[in-house]
Amino acid sequence: MSLLAYDFMQRALVAAVLTGLAAPAIGTYLVQKRLALLGDGIGHIALTGVALGLLTGRAPLLTAVLVAVAGATLIELLRLRGRASGDVALALFFYGGIAAGVLLTGLAGGSAATLTSYLFGALTTVSNADLVLVAVLAGLVLAVSLGLAPQLFAVCQDEEHARVAGLRVGAYSVLISVLAAVTVTLAMRTVGLLLVSALMVVPVAAAQQLTRAFRATLALAMSLGVVAAVSGVWASFYADTAPGPTIVLLALAGFVLASPAGGWLRRSRRVHTPFEEDDAPTGVVGAAGGVAGAGIAVGAHDRAEHHPHRHGEGCGHLAVEHGDHVDYVHDGHRHVPHDDHYDEH
């Protein structure tokens, strides 16, 4: 019996593909910002949103989105204002979110078991309405994280430079957090809140074993995410395992394979270029002369002398007054200019 014969498996596959694309896309920026665990923290905050939905009788997916977005924004604001470092801000919300989630679920008359489908995903119970919401959110995440890639890259790479480039760093940072929150909640049904962070981080970690460029990392991470998600759904159907954990373990297997492959790739590159380009012997540099050499092309310093370095203003050696002339301290002894050479003093 083919897996595609079942409606619920078709929906599961579509949801898995969307998650597999969106989670690594935004995850790449989180890893770049060295906030790889942000997704995990937001997942715990979203738990409060789920519980709120259960308590008020609204769709848990919707309340989870709202609460996760609010929490992610607050984490980023705390970090930007310098009131708490990124990891401490994350920890505060991490624990607050899971405590409030369990507490509110209890108030709603549910138990921890009620939360299980959100913690670990319930891919096969995705409804058509769920799927529409997941598709809209994934489309939003992909549109922003690919469309604004140059801006987001610059903000995550170097906040200071981004600010001077006229980018509104605060707004972009909050945007990244909000996108992460949206991704977490859309992945809630596929891999679950506890494992969503894995799908945001593991494909990126695997991809960067093999890449040198940001764009290539982003593209490869998204490809790996989709492969892991689809093959995870496939494998879980035939092996009768839980889809969420299967997807995550397959992604991790991708990392395990990529890591030695990356090492081999780097070694083979090194064989082609065994030496750095600018490993020129430093003794030659500077023969054109200290002060006079400033502003002269680098290529013009080939004239090697007995004493290859010419002392002068700013040559890096300590200048010492010595009677009517200046000595330069050089490797523990003193040099004094004399015609075209240096005497030892």
Next chain:
Amino acid sequence: MLSGMSDQPAPAALRAHDLTVALGGRPVVRRVDLDVRPGEFVTVLGGNGSGKSTLVRAATGLVPHLSGGAWLFGVPVAAFRDWHRLGYVPQRPSAASGVPATVREVVAAGRLSRRRLLRPLARGDRAAVDHALSAVDLADRAGDSVAELSGGQQQRALIARALATEPDLLVLDEPTAGVDLAHQRLLAEVLAAHSARGVAIVLVAHELGPLARLVDRVVVMRDGRVIFDGTPDAEAAAFSHSHDHHPVDPHVTGGARADVLGPGWQVGGAR
């Protein structure tokens, strides 16, 4: 070089007036006045903690100031929007981040202030990136990951990023830290060319090295205050024969950097 020009109708490229900056409640820059005219090459010197870095960071709006004012091209920095006129090289230990990026990708970020949202890199952008890469002698490393470069090469990549902006004002915060002498010379040549084209340059440094000859004006800071502001020649004339009245205490700035102040300066650092 444009030293000696005054009363220009064009607004200063960078201006600080009575600028006071506090970090964590402690004043780091105290009532500083600084004007950098278009095309002028100014070096801000000083020891660690003298406030030189904070001064340029406040003047470019990176840190808020407590009182006084900062202007870029005549516009208060809070209202300044022509960021493509400013190229900035931050003081940063590494150009790398959590995800690999090629040298070209990092340098291309310098074009962001000239690009509109959702537009790909135009041909002019690519040309500027190529030009900046060859200016710092990194063209052959453009496709390599910045994390694989040495510290000095990463610093040159950050300089290329600022050059790629094609700015009217270049602010460089200790750009030669870790850069070897040959490439400091190369940088001197690049800055000289920009200066000759009318680009204003503010260079924060604690030693000048091969850049010394290019500087129009030297500003020396200590304890958050400007303790000297003048041309290197004026300084040379005023101080070259009176070492004891040297405005920079060799024990504060470190005696080993004897000739940070340009031609004519010899500090008796080893006495």
